[in-house]
Amino acid sequence: MFDSLKDKLSGFRKDVEETTEEKAEEADEADADADAEAVEETVETEPAETETTPEPESTDDSDSKDEESGNGRGGFAQKAKSFARGEIVIEEQDVEDPLWELEMALLESDVEMSVAQEMLDGIRNDLVGATRKFSAETGDVVEDALRDSLLSVISVGQFDFDQRVAEADKPLVIIFTGVNGVGKTTSIAKLSRYFEERGYSSVMANGDTYRAGANQQIREHADALDTKLIAHEQGGDPAAVIYDAVEYADAHDIDIVLGDTAGRLHTSEGLMDQLEKIGRVVDPDMTIFVDEAVAGQDAVQRAKEFDEAAEIDGSILTKADADSKGGAAISISHVTGKPILFLGTGQGYDDIEQFDPERMVERLLGDEEEEE
Numbered sequence: 001m002f003d004s005l006k007d008k009l010s011g012f013r014k015d016v017e018e019t020t021e022e023k024a025e026e027a028d029e030a031d032a033d034a035d036a037e038a039v040e041e042t043v044e045t046e047p048a049e050t051e052t053t054p055e056p057e058s059t060d061d062s063d064s065k066d067e068e069s070g071n072g073r074g075g076f077a078q079k080a081k082s083f084a085r086g087e088i089v090i091e092e093q094d095v096e097d098p099l100w101e102l103e104m105a106l107l108e109s110d111v112e113m114s115v116a117q118e119m120l121d122g123i124r125n126d127l128v129g130a131t132r133k134f135s136a137e138t139g140d141v142v143e144d145a146l147r148d149s150l151l152s153v154i155s156v157g158q159f160d161f162d163q164r165v166a167e168a169d170k171p172l173v174i175i176f177t178g179v180n181g182v183g184k185t186t187s188i189a190k191l192s193r194y195f196e197e198r199g200y201s202s203v204m205a206n207g208d209t210y211r212a213g214a215n216q217q218i219r220e221h222a223d224a225l226d227t228k229l230i231a232h233e234q235g236g237d238p239a240a241v242i243y244d245a246v247e248y249a250d251a252h253d254i255d256i257v258l259g260d261t262a263g264r265l266h267t268s269e270g271l272m273d274q275l276e277k278i279g280r281v282v283d284p285d286m287t288i289f290v291d292e293a294v295a296g297q298d299a300v301q302r303a304k305e306f307d308e309a310a311e312i313d314g315s316i317l318t319k320a321d322a323d324s325k326g327g328a329a330i331s332i333s334h335v336t337g338k339p340i341l342f343l344g345t346g347q348g349y350d351d352i353e354q355f356d357p358e359r360m361v362e363r364l365l366g367d368e369e370e371e372e
């Protein structure tokens with residue numbers, strides 16, 4: 001999952017490491033030369049009573065930035081002080097090329113332009129002016145900067161999904177929107193299983209009365225999961241189907257109504273009217289947008305347009321298992337202001353995981369072993 005993006009982020013870390021490594025070596029050599037000269041001078045003149053070189057200051061803040069006036073981030077005064085402490089300062093010129101490479105890599109990975117820009121600004125801001133000891137690893141400083149920038153773009157709008165479900169009046173009505181074939185129906189089936197494992201009963205409602213074969217498709221899932229399905233004839237009113245499902249849930253003490261909708265294009269006025277009518281008739285508690293991670297920027301664009309037409313509460317990105325780029329997963333919450341709630345990770349009913357920004361970042365930065 002997201003392997004190519006992972007490689008690119010690791011490439012950035014290595015680039016900055018190499019640049020600062022060279023710089024640290026040069027600084028180390030210059031330091032050794034200066035020490036040798038100082039020794040020679042001391043031998044030629046009277047032995048000095050007092051120290052000729054300034055005492056290094058406390059070195060316990062290797063990642064600190066000098067914000068004192070006149071020292072400017074990476075400015076001369078800070079460089080001199082850091083040098084005396086056995087540290088180098090990471091400067092704009094050290095990260096310029098790696099940042100450019102990273103920008104290209106993010107765009108190639110289908111990260112949305114404004115999201116890539118925000119990440120780069122965050123990383124530049126964190127790195128330029130940061131100090132590292134001659135002997136220390138730059139990797140940690142870069143990893144922290146990458147972690148912060150990734151987290152800030154992917155954790156937009158996060159809320160505790162399980163808690164919201166637990167606290168909601170029942171039946172909780174969830175409507176699923178998104179275009180054709182992205183895995184909406186499969187995600188509904190997966191969530192039915194997800195809720196069952198957490199002790200909630202659910203009923204499925206086929207609000208996709210448009211497409212021939214939609215009833216049969218969702219019925220197969222409902223049968224396999226032993227979940228009740230409410231469906232009407234093809235061409236019927238989707239709002240009426242979901243309304244009936246809510247009535248059924250009320251009458252049978254069912255906790256959650258999972259309402260499928262027709263996956264027509266977001267540009268279709270009919271679809272938007274339909275969603276608006278569902279909104280009016282059943283007043284859903286949540287609307288979840290479903291799209292496939294592999295669709296990259298198209299998925300992000302569609303999420304934005306669906307959200308504008310019928311406000312969404314969050315997204316599910318399916319087929320994350322087949323996505324090496326990760327662009328949609330990085331961009332979608334930042335662009336819509338609504339969180340990713342789940343990732344689809346395969347075709348089985350258990351192949352769904354709750355989206356956890358921290359875990360996603362660990363995965364991208366390679367701290368978590370990926371089970372294939």
Ligand SMILES: Nc1nc2c(ncn2[C@@H]2O[C@H](COP(=O)(O)OP(=O)(O)OP(=O)(O)O)[C@@H](O)[C@H]2O)c(=O)[nH]1
Nearest residue numbers: 180181182183184185186263318319344345346347
């Ligand atoms: N690899 C993988 N395949 C998935 C995932 N989710 C769904 N699929 C597959 O994607 C295909 C389309 O899924 P559907 O659920 O039929 O898509 P849909 O959006 O409901 O399609 P319509 O009903 O035509 O609108 C199916 O073959 C699913 O098995 C996933 O997370 N990973």
